[in-house]
Amino acid sequence: MPEMPEVEGLVEYLRGRVTGLRVDKATVSAINALKTYDPPLTALVGAHVTGVDRHGKFVDVSTDAGVHLVFHLAKAGWLRWYDALPATIIKPGKTPIALRVGFDDGSGFDLTEAGTKKSLAVYAVRSPAEVPGIARLGPDPLSAGFDRATFGSLLEGRRTQIKGVLRDQSIIAGVGNAYSDEILHAAKMSPYALAANLSDAEVDHLYGAMTTTLAEAIEAARGKPPAELKDAKRRGMRVHGRRGEACPVCGDEVRSVFFADNSLEYCPTCQTGGKLLADRRLSRLLK
Numbered sequence: 001m002p003e004m005p006e007v008e009g010l011v012e013y014l015r016g017r018v019t020g021l022r023v024d025k026a027t028v029s030a031i032n033a034l035k036t037y038d039p040p041l042t043a044l045v046g047a048h049v050t051g052v053d054r055h056g057k058f059v060d061v062s063t064d065a066g067v068h069l070v071f072h073l074a075k076a077g078w079l080r081w082y083d084a085l086p087a088t089i090i091k092p093g094k095t096p097i098a099l100r101v102g103f104d105d106g107s108g109f110d111l112t113e114a115g116t117k118k119s120l121a122v123y124a125v126r127s128p129a130e131v132p133g134i135a136r137l138g139p140d141p142l143s144a145g146f147d148r149a150t151f152g153s154l155l156e157g158r159r160t161q162i163k164g165v166l167r168d169q170s171i172i173a174g175v176g177n178a179y180s181d182e183i184l185h186a187a188k189m190s191p192y193a194l195a196a197n198l199s200d201a202e203v204d205h206l207y208g209a210m211t212t213t214l215a216e217a218i219e220a221a222r223g224k225p226p227a228e229l230k231d232a233k234r235r236g237m238r239v240h241g242r243r244g245e246a247c248p249v250c251g252d253e254v255r256s257v258f259f260a261d262n263s264l265e266y267c268p269t270c271q272t273g274g275k276l277l278a279d280r281r282l283s284r285l286l287k
Helices: 003-016 150-157 162-167 177-186 200-221 226-236
Strands: 023-028 049-055 058-063 068-072 079-080 097-103 106-113 121-125 254-257 264-266
Touching: 003 049, 003 058, 003 079, 003 200, 003 226, 079 226, 150 162, 150 200, 162 177, 177 200, 177 264, 200 226
Parallel strands: none
Antiparallel strands: 023 097, 049 058, 058 068, 068 121, 079 106, 097 106, 254 264
């Protein structure tokens, strides 16, 4: 799933490519992906792009028609950029393409989604705040006002596992499953630690690990075209998606905990004092 660093890289790329261009085409081929009807998606056609921004994991393309094209790539979605948009006809139900957008210079992009579980979402709105997922977002951890005190206040009193807190978009915007694993590994903290039980020193360390991990990942994504962002993300991961490999810090084996629709990865030596974490569907932390 694309998270803040990849989405930020995508936003920067699009901002440099489409700002000022006129939208000549906006076609949905997966009707279930379009979540709004007023204004219609056709309201984008003929409008000029005035900016591209990020809200958590959402991409927001604004136009001079007062209509925003907002999309969320979900778990298996991605953007495919074309300097010359293909002229092929998109057949609904016969392609992974959910949305095609074309511009007056001949360029454009497709939003695609792999797999059978379709969660990619597209919105045409007058304000990004009309998108429910954006309206409920917590603060962005790399925004100017997000300091150690802000972070501490978000954790205070939450008797919730810190992994879940980091992933909850209504608490902190933009961090998902992958980067929460990476942040907790950098902080040498168990994903099962309760947020409310963290000491001031542990919160300090976690805050530093979060800001550093995200900033480094954004820097690694910067300037890369969409086709290279996924591979750049994978190369930068120390534990996420690396089950069975050696931890780059201590050499211990990276382990996984599996849940219904995802997993987490961690290093026992670095994060849990050598203890193995059991699948929480079956048992608690192994003693």
